[in-house]
Amino acid sequence: xxxxxxxxxxxxxxxxxxxxxxxVRCFENPERNSENKILFANLTxxxxxxxxxxxxxxxxxxxxxxxxxxxRGQRPxxxxxxxxTSLDVIPALEAAHAHVDVALSKDDLVELLKGVLIQLATSxxxxxxxxxxxxxxxxxxxxxxxxxLKEQRR
Amino acid sequence: MIPKEFLLHECENxxxxxxxxxxxxxxxxxxxxxxxEFSRRINSLESFIQPVDSTDVSALGxxxxxxxxxxxxxxxxxxxxxxxxxxxxxxxxxxxxxxLCTEHLAENEGQPIIRVYAEGGLFSYQINLEDDLxxxxxxxxxxxxxxxxxxxxxxxxxxxxGHEIGHAAWTIPQHQSDLGNxxxxxxxxxxxxxxxxxxxxxxxxxxxxxxxxxxxNQYNQYDPSYSQIDHSKYELWFQEFMCDLMGLxxxxxxxxxxxxxxxxxxxxxxxxxxPSHPPYACRKAMLWHACRHLNWDQFPATVKDPKLRAxxxxxxxxxxxxxxxGHWEDVFTQQQVADAVDALISILNGAGTPCFxxxxxxxxxxxxxxxxxxxxxxxSDLSGAEAPANRVVDFRHILMAGWLVAERANRGTGTQxxxxxxxxxxxxxxxxxxxxxLCQSSTGEVLS
Numbered sequence: 001x002x003x004x005x006x007x008x009x010x011x012x013x014x015x016x017x018x019x020x021x022x023x024v025r026c027f028e029n030p031e032r033n034s035e036n037k038i039l040f041a042n043l044t045x046x047x048x049x050x051x052x053x054x055x056x057x058x059x060x061x062x063x064x065x066x067x068x069x070x071x072r073g074q075r076p077x078x079x080x081x082x083x084x085t086s087l088d089v090i091p092a093l094e095a096a097h098a099h100v101d102v103a104l105s106k107d108d109l110v111e112l113l114k115g116v117l118i119q120l121a122t123s124x125x126x127x128x129x130x131x132x133x134x135x136x137x138x139x140x141x142x143x144x145x146x147x148x149l150k151e152q153r154r
Numbered sequence: 155m156i157p158k159e160f161l162l163h164e165c166e167n168x169x170x171x172x173x174x175x176x177x178x179x180x181x182x183x184x185x186x187x188x189x190x191e192f193s194r195r196i197n198s199l200e201s202f203i204q205p206v207d208s209t210d211v212s213a214l215g216x217x218x219x220x221x222x223x224x225x226x227x228x229x230x231x232x233x234x235x236x237x238x239x240x241x242x243x244x245x246x247x248x249x250x251x252x253x254l255c256t257e258h259l260a261e262n263e264g265q266p267i268i269r270v271y272a273e274g275g276l277f278s279y280q281i282n283l284e285d286d287l288x289x290x291x292x293x294x295x296x297x298x299x300x301x302x303x304x305x306x307x308x309x310x311x312x313x314x315x316g317h318e319i320g321h322a323a324w325t326i327p328q329h330q331s332d333l334g335n336x337x338x339x340x341x342x343x344x345x346x347x348x349x350x351x352x353x354x355x356x357x358x359x360x361x362x363x364x365x366x367x368x369x370x371n372q373y374n375q376y377d378p379s380y381s382q383i384d385h386s387k388y389e390l391w392f393q394e395f396m397c398d399l400m401g402l403x404x405x406x407x408x409x410x411x412x413x414x415x416x417x418x419x420x421x422x423x424x425x426x427x428x429p430s431h432p433p434y435a436c437r438k439a440m441l442w443h444a445c446r447h448l449n450w451d452q453f454p455a456t457v458k459d460p461k462l463r464a465x466x467x468x469x470x471x472x473x474x475x476x477x478x479x480g481h482w483e484d485v486f487t488q489q490q491v492a493d494a495v496d497a498l499i500s501i502l503n504g505a506g507t508p509c510f511x512x513x514x515x516x517x518x519x520x521x522x523x524x525x526x527x528x529x530x531x532x533x534s535d536l537s538g539a540e541a542p543a544n545r546v547v548d549f550r551h552i553l554m555a556g557w558l559v560a561e562r563a564n565r566g567t568g569t570q571x572x573x574x575x576x577x578x579x580x581x582x583x584x585x586x587x588x589x590x591x592l593c594q595s596s597t598g599e600v601l602s
Contacts, residue, residue, distance in 0.1 A: 038291065042291060
């Protein structure tokens with residue numbers, strides 16, 4: 001017997017609450033360092049999934065696991081797995097999208113956010129009105145995402 | 155010790171284990187990348203834990219899972235040192251998988267780090283992909299390839315990893331969208347698997363082959379969902395179909411042979427199914443259509459050397475199949491599979507992953523002859539010339555040559571090395587070929 005058995009939780013809500021919170025702080029105090037680049041890479045992964053609706057099964061079965069389902073039980077990542085995970089992040093993303101600009105397509109929204117994150121991580125943000133507007137939208141998106149994930153936890 | 159204190163202590167333990175792991179010799183390539191990524195992750199996790207409120211139980215619980223994951227990862231790396239796996243094969247696999255699995259996050263980012271280790275049990279072939287959104291902090295994803303320890307020299311069977319490339323590609327959102335629409339779209343569009351209800355009707359067909367009826371009778375009494383295809387099973391089965399096509403177009407003939415050898419060894423009936431895998435018989439039927447679409451059934455007719463032609467003929471007959479599939483398992487039409495294969499090749503070309511091209515006789519014959527002489531098959535010039543004219547050979551052609559010779563044992567013709575020896579010869583051939591490739595890439599010399 002293992003020391004402890006638990007149903008596998010979906011921690012994606014907590015993960016992205018923390019990451020969105022960090023992103024908001026970066027908007028308030030921009031610092032161009034490698035840690036922020038990694039933070040933005042993690043957020044971009046989430047955004048790409050949102051763009052392509054790619055929230056499907058997280059764990060690929062081994063090709064020869066066809067006939068031996070108990071093997072799955074031995075793999076720690078399978079413990080308690082009941083199908084789709086990360087689904088509770090999607091409503092928070094949708095709400096944040098609607099909060100920013102419901103008329104923007106997913107493609108345009110994600111491109112806007114990726115563009116701002118790259119700029120924030122690598123260069124000065126230009127002071128022109130267009131750039132500042134994009135910056136404000138991105139900040140507003142991540143605040144809404146953070147809040148949405150908090151609400152989901154209650 | 156409160157949970158937060160313990161987690162910080164365990165961060166130190168994991169960091170110390172990482173240093174300990176470095177005592178091993180690792181294969182050339184990604185060790186430094188792994189070390190840098192792992193060090194960054196553990197430092198980052200520690201910086202997340204330091205300021206957290208000791209009463210924030212959800213964050214602390216998530217950090218514990220994350221720390222445990224890092225502990226598992228570093229342990230796997232400890233078992234991936236040189237000598238424990240066929241590294242030339244792995245480097246070739248990496249060459250195929252990396253362009254397809256590079257994330258488009260920002261410029262110069264997103265290439266996965268690929269590591270390998272061996273596990274006990276025949277079922278252990280898999281790639282762990284770090285595709286879980288619950289993971290807190292991933293700079294570069296670490297793909298961990300796992301293969302059965304007892305088969306470490308069996309490079310001919312490792313062609314099965316072509317299937318796993320499909321799962322890896324599925325984790326890239328844009329590819330998932332393309333593969334879902336353009337490859338699975340045609341497969342789901344018509345026929346007997348157009349919906350969960352149609353698929354369930356097919357699985358419960360009263361005229362199904364006898365092994366299927368037996369399986370239903372055997373399992374339904376314990377699990378009524380056994381013969382039902384719900385949404386989860388439906389989607390996972392189709393992902394497996396896509397991955398089989400991926401294996402075929404990336405590894406070619408050697409994938410067909412490895413697929414059949416391994417899957418039929420574990421299920422000699424060929425009709426068992428599981429919650430995530432369709433029956434082998436249906437997968438083979440789909441591959442039969444795909445081979446026809448790629449004109450591989452015409453390949454033997456292009457070979458002039460009579461001995462090689464007999465080898466190729468037997469190989470195609472054994473692994474592609476000379477007879478059309480049975481009615482029940484033939485769930486896709488020729489056109490459906492053709493459309494799916496064409497779309498897959500287009501996606502791979504777009505990503506920069508080279509598809510398998512059937513070798514011509516001038517490539518294949520020397521490789522088979524080298525194996526006949528118990529010489530590792532590769533593009534080495536063995537003439538003894540002062541300036542050897544080594545040739546570039548696609549590693550997948552080396553694997554195919556190995557399978558052609560292995561297949562002779564089934565026909566009882568000739569005297570060839572046993573299967574393990576053949577694998578070791580091919581493994582050595584890959585090693586030498588890799589050296590030729592590296593020489594070419596470092597000198598820019600054109601070798602063929």
